[in-house]
Amino acid sequence: DTEVTQTPKHLVMGMTNKKSLKCEQHMGHRAMYWYKQKAKKPPELMFVYSYEKLSINESVPSRFSPECPNSSLLNLHLHALQPEDSALYLCASSRGYGEDTEAFFGQGTRLTVV
Amino acid sequence: SQQGEEDPQALSIQEGENATMNCSYKTSINNLQWYRQNSGRGLVHLILIRSNEREKHSGRLRVTLDTSKKSSSLLITASRAADTASYFCATDRKAAGNKLTFGGGTRVLVKP
Numbered sequence: 412d413t414e415v416t417q418t419p420k421h422l423v424m425g426m427t428n429k430k431s432l433k434c435e436q437h438m439g440h441r442a443m444y445w446y447k448q449k450a451k452k453p454p455e456l457m458f459v460y461s462y463e464k465l466s467i468n469e470s471v472p473s474r475f476s477p478e479c480p481n482s483s484l485l486n487l488h489l490h491a492l493q494p495e496d497s498a499l500y501l502c503a504s505s506r507g508y509g510e511d512t513e514a515f516f517g518q519g520t521r522l523t524v525v
Numbered sequence: 526s527q528q529g530e531e532d533p534q535a536l537s538i539q540e541g542e543n544a545t546m547n548c549s550y551k552t553s554i555n556n557l558q559w560y561r562q563n564s565g566r567g568l569v570h571l572i573l574i575r576s577n578e579r580e581k582h583s584g585r586l587r588v589t590l591d592t593s594k595k596s597s598s599l600l601i602t603a604s605r606a607a608d609t610a611s612y613f614c615a616t617d618r619k620a621a622g623n624k625l626t627f628g629g630g631t632r633v634l635v636k637p
Contacts, residue, residue, distance in 0.1 A: 415567075444625075453613055453627035454568065467624065499565055511556055511617070513570040514625060521565075 417502050417517035425525055426492060434485040434502030440515070442508035443485040445477060446501040448519070454501055460485060461508035492524045503504045531614055531628040544601040545560050546631040548614030549594075555617045557590055557597050558625070562611045571599075571612075604635045 441466035446454035460479040476488040504515040505524045531548050537580045556575045560568040574581045587600040614628045
């Protein structure tokens, strides 16, 4: 199984809502990532988890809250988002953070904040 | 900030032609990777080339790396309509804590 599965595929939420994005992988990867991608732009790193611990937070606003309950799961909790947060949110995993290997990406969650 | 800058930003070719895109970067790297993205969905890893390698092949893909010029190129030979996608280079730099940083991407359109 070489898949990273993200749910939901699409999400529309109001600015006062709380929602969560979910990501799952069963490749035994020990590094997991959240990226944000705006239209016609490259993905931008948000968070890195290594061995279930948060390693990198790229100065992401606190209205985005990541969580790694176990080595296979990664969540992104959303609260009080702004319309400019609308984007494609991509989860990725790799064998290990800092190792010389490729990242596997999920299909993304397309988020619209209204 | 983006480590890699790609050119061209967009490329339109006929099926069967070759497509070449370039990536330049600013600082030393561990490796450089190329990814493909179809219609704003997930990225698919194509090829990884390490800093001590100069050329790699995978099927119809050929990647070169020139660390002295801090540049890489991706060649897709005998292109197909299914190759229509955005292609991103991404650099892995130890100095940046091994973060994978993506370039701006090249949008490739292969016309049948």
